[in-house]
Amino acid sequence: xxxxxxxxxxxxxxxxxxxxxxxxxxxxxxxxxxxxxxxxxxxxxxxxxxxxxxxxxxxxxxxxxxxxxxxxxxxxxxxxxxxxxxxxxxxxxxxxxxxxxxxxxxxxxxxxxxxxxxxxxxxxxxxxxxxxxxxxxxxxxxxxxxxxxxxxxxxxxxxxxxxxxxxxxxxxxxxxxxxxxxxxxxxxxxxxxxxxxxxxxxxxxxxxxxxxxxxxxxxxxxxxxxxxxxxxxxxxxxxxxxxxxxxxxxxxxxxxxxxxxxxxxxxxxxxxxxxxxxxxxxxxxxxxxxxxxxxxxxxxxxxxxxxxxxxxxxxxxxxxxxxxxxxxxxxxxxxxxxxxxxxxxxxxxxxxxxxxxxxxxxxxxxxxxxxxxxxxxxxxxxxxxxxxxxxxxxxxxxx
Numbered sequence: 001x002x003x004x005x006x007x008x009x010x011x012x013x014x015x016x017x018x019x020x021x022x023x024x025x026x027x028x029x030x031x032x033x034x035x036x037x038x039x040x041x042x043x044x045x046x047x048x049x050x051x052x053x054x055x056x057x058x059x060x061x062x063x064x065x066x067x068x069x070x071x072x073x074x075x076x077x078x079x080x081x082x083x084x085x086x087x088x089x090x091x092x093x094x095x096x097x098x099x100x101x102x103x104x105x106x107x108x109x110x111x112x113x114x115x116x117x118x119x120x121x122x123x124x125x126x127x128x129x130x131x132x133x134x135x136x137x138x139x140x141x142x143x144x145x146x147x148x149x150x151x152x153x154x155x156x157x158x159x160x161x162x163x164x165x166x167x168x169x170x171x172x173x174x175x176x177x178x179x180x181x182x183x184x185x186x187x188x189x190x191x192x193x194x195x196x197x198x199x200x201x202x203x204x205x206x207x208x209x210x211x212x213x214x215x216x217x218x219x220x221x222x223x224x225x226x227x228x229x230x231x232x233x234x235x236x237x238x239x240x241x242x243x244x245x246x247x248x249x250x251x252x253x254x255x256x257x258x259x260x261x262x263x264x265x266x267x268x269x270x271x272x273x274x275x276x277x278x279x280x281x282x283x284x285x286x287x288x289x290x291x292x293x294x295x296x297x298x299x300x301x302x303x304x305x306x307x308x309x310x311x312x313x314x315x316x317x318x319x320x321x322x323x324x325x326x327x328x329x330x331x332x333x334x335x336x337x338x339x340x341x342x343x344x345x346x347x348x349x350x351x352x353x354x355x356x357x358x359x360x361x362x363x364x365x366x367x368x369x370x371x372x373x374x375x376x377x378x379x380x381x382x383x384x385x386x387x388x389x390x391x392x393x394x395x396x397x398x399x
Contacts, residue, residue: 015368112293137322
């Protein structure tokens with residue numbers, strides 16, 4: 001028996017599930033292999049432009065111009081009198097006389113009246129209670145019996161519920177195909193043994209000096225101590241008090257001398273009042289009306305009760321209870337149709353278009369889900385990444 005080849009088909013044409021995703025082969029990218037490091041022969045030139053252009057020169061220390069500081073300590077008692085106490089001394093001054101006139105208080109001998117304008121003008125009056133126009137509260141009770149029927153009790157009719165249809169539970173049937181647990185990571189990335197990379201860094205050699213550190217710096221060489229002359233002390237002349245008496249005259253006393261001046265004539269019109277030669281009494285309406293009285297504690301002022309206390313028992317009747325009159329309620333006639341289920345002797349027709357036209361089909365495995373579809377042989381891959389397979393069909397024997 002021979003196998004006869006047919007024309008090649010793309011994997012998209014072989015697929016029966018309608019999915020657009022197809023697994024592709026992942027080609028490993030080429031890795032750049034670095035060249036092996038080969039050290040050069042010879043010595044390294046460590047010369048730089050700094051070492052070539054900037055050479056070290058011998059520098060002499062700068063000559064010291066400032067003399068050394070000398071501390072002079074004097075032995076003796078220190079004079080602690082400051083310039084303020086020495087220049088500004090206390091003088092004996094005379095106290096100035098007061099020109100304020102003396103005022104002596106004389107208490108009055110008349111007793112103080114404690115009546116107010118409110119007490120004099122406002123006399124309490126008798127108030128009569130107003131007549132009440134409130135109607136008498138009489139509760140009217142109904143003689144008709146209470147009707148407790150509601151629209152829910154009248155309209156609601158209990159109905160018997162039908163038995164629900166129970167759908168049988170389907171039994172799970174596992175597939176016969178083996179489970180493929182191979183992932184793209186396990187398929188493409190396989191562990192390879194490789195060599196560790198060699199270190200191309202040159203060996204580090206530490207530069208050390210055997211010479212001893214001198215310990216001298218540019219600051220110590222340039223700045224040397226020098227002598228400092230002692231500061232000159234200024235001699236303060238001895239205080240000599242002035243001779244003679246101190247003049248206490250000021251510019252105000254010397255320049256502003258009291259002069260005898262005439263009184264300024266007023267410009268207002270001359271009053272035609274009579275002039276009396278009687279002595280001034282010194283009394284005023286304030287002093288006459290409000291003399292000083294002995295203060296006594298005032299007793300409590302209680303007003304007489306104007307509204308008499310009620311006599312009798314409290315009714316406790318409100319305006320709502322007195323005005324509200326209960327009325328007999330007439331129930332409104334209901335226009336709602338009777339809620340009665342229509343019953344029929346014909347059996348229920350539960351046939352639908354879905355139950356008539358639907359036919360269960362066996363779920364088939366798409367051949368494109370395999371790495372190599374069964375019955376096909378891989379041929380090539382085009383520039384767009386589509387894989388083409390060739391179907392193999394068994395050939396008939398020649399008699």
